[in-house]
Amino acid sequence: MAAAALVETPSGKDAVAEGLLDLLKPAIQQLDLHVHSVRESQVELREHIDNLATELCRINEHQKVALDLDPYVKKLLNARRRVVLVNNILQNAQERLRRLNHNVAKETARRKTMLEASGVFTSRSPSKP
Template sequence: MAAGSGPGARELFAEGLLQFLRPAVRQLDRHVHSVRESQVELREHIDSLATELCRINEDQKVALDLDPYVKKLLNARRRVVLVNNILQNAQERLRRLNHSVAKETVRRRAMLEAGGYQGK
């Protein structure tokens, strides 16, 4: 085996890789959470606007056909809900990945420490 390519070097590389990935996964999780909050807020605004358009349509003495606009808003709301579901699934996968990275980091650190103590 070549120098520097033994189990210790691989463990150090894996530990470094895990340390590198953890902040990126956490940052991505925060961004997904922020987007999901924005999606919920957008959905609430769409609901409010659709309700207001229906109310205006009912109150108007002049016949304005706002139904197509209400339907467009409801279609947009449906798409927002779909995107939110996709984001929720992605965030759950990110949480599981973050948990796995943390668990693997603890396991590898314990292995490195055990290996270090055995060599003394």
């Protein structure tokens, strides 16, 4: 009876690996969603900075009084540059997360197939004992 129970369950190493994969996959997907929303916010911020810089230049050109807005425009452009830099970093991180998520899914499918082929893993519905 004990031998039959051992045959139906994956080995300890495989169980730990599958548990880790099941644990990591939702976290990776959630992190990917957050990175995506941050990237969208940064694109919107970059557009607002561009619009503000353009507006400041236009105001500066139409002012009769010599008001020097160039330092402020330069600060805005510097902020825009930093936003673009952070956006690139986030884009690279998101791409790594997507690859990791893909590898997790691929490894999970591979292990499940391997276990099913060896006859060790049997699908059980939660309602059946």
